[in-house]
Amino acid sequence: MLEAGLGEALLRDLPRLSAWIRAIKETGVVLSVKVRANVVDDVELARLIDKAGADIIHVDAGNEGFGTDLDAILNYRDATRLFLIGNNSVKDFETAKEIFTRGADMVSAARGVLENSELIQELVENVTSYQQSIGWYNAPKHVCSDGDFRGLAFCCLPVKPCPVHEKFRKLGYTAEEFARTKLDFAKGTMLEYGEDTCFGSLVWCCKITKPCWIRDGVLNTIELSDAEYMKLKKQLANYVLDHARIPVNESH
Template sequence: MMEAYDRFELLINDRVVRTPIAIASMAGIVDAAYVLERAAHVGAAFIGGYSIDGPTLDASRQMAEEGRKEFVYDDPVTALSREIDALKQSDVVTGINLRGSTPAAYAEIARAFEDRVVYEIDAHCRQQPMIEAGCGEHLLRHPGDLIAIVRALKAEGATVSVKVRAGVAENDAGLARAVWKAGADIIHVDLMDFGHNKVRQIRNASPMMLIANNSITTFEKAMDVFSHGADLVSLARKSDPWTLAGLDAAITRAAEEGGWYNAPKQICRGGDIRGLAFCCMPVKTCPLLPTLEKIGLSRNEYLKLKQEAAKGTALDDGKSTCFGSLAWCCKSSTPCMFRNMTLENKGLSAREYMRCKHHLSDRIVQRIFDAEESTDESS
């Protein structure tokens, strides 16, 4: 698994994610047996959705009577325990997609399983019985209820994912910020028809791990959302072994060749804020300036932030480059004789350079959001 970590540098719930591909929940379909059949080519899986209290179990029974596939049982803890135990034999990081009507219902499940799984709040289901029970899309239209559930799970020490459907909340980026500030660790977004622009909006709104979902079944589609901010992609109806195997092989090959599997586009080409790692000094009018204004950084603050983040790394120098440091250099896919000459003189491959840029980006983004949290706490 350390080879997988070196390749993708992904951890969920303190476990290595072997590939940035997940299986998304489908009620009545995705259980332990479903995941185990596909385990060779996924890094994480969200089983469920599982109803966990009286109102949502009643909703599941009503939906099953109407012909939908549902997991129906009398005791949620017993049913979930059986599934979680079955997945012990796999190295797939397990998440359980839950549908409850109160924060207390989620907290009770978290007390039962502690840190064995990721707890995913289903704010995604659009079936009317579930909405009437107070979960699914109800939570997107009543974000205060969603935040209360996040806080209840975090009070139990849980790793929390929030599964949402884009375009339902009043403002998806605002919702992402709110659940991040409440303590959520992951946002799992069904993009619907919004595409990578929605990914970029949410990426720029919070530092949470971001899983992109909906019809991402090819390498090209996966790379599109990766380059705009996704950390993982998830598949539901098309999570067949053949599709998963093809995606896994292609993404792994890209990571080994490029060094940063989800490297962002440069800011000047529509990239998210991770692309600040590729920006030069703010000496001319370019898309960097409105980006800095949008995130509340002055030019001097940006200069200081990037210089401090690069200090002591392989990017800290580079006298032959335009600004005297590789920290200000662009993406390896952009032709530049000065950058390439500097890399050659330092004995740094393009792949290693991109790994360094990845780490630089992580430092920059984390400091931006750490500063925002500090400002919120002091206000």
């Protein structure tokens, strides 16, 4: 394959990879490009695939002997908004969940299925019930715990020094613009409530998996379920990314 200039060899010839993606897309197909992480600059590669017009990036994030390279998944997530499939060492729902929190929309499994023929069914059942209970099965981590851009939906009002500033700056926001964008989204939604929370509104509140009796008390009072709260946070994350001055695939 390599001698024929195919497979991984294409990663060393990015202009050719880009030209092939463009040519294949002209046929009208939905195109998924499978790549191996840590071979070339992953951010550059993700952006090239995105700009060439592919629909899906499927990342083999192998980490020789150490399972999935979760940082590699995160690098792809913060370089493109394309649909992302995370691959490597998916053996159970727990490993899949780790990959989801780094931004994968889907996971793929290979060896895990050989070891457990029920794996796909188990993953489908677990992802489905997790989605039903949490409302955002691939919700990101908080930005201060290495969350991707989508984690800005869980960020506080930017009034203290913390990683949020660096994160929104990469998207071209000033602190004031970032705050205004979140408040604009909240207007007319249930996220406007929460006077007693840390920053006066649920729009600044944490991920539902972070225990907080104040937020949960507000959710109870306004009769907003955990899943509905998280669905609004997901919409908020998209809104913040949609309104960025610098698109994700050009952020730096």
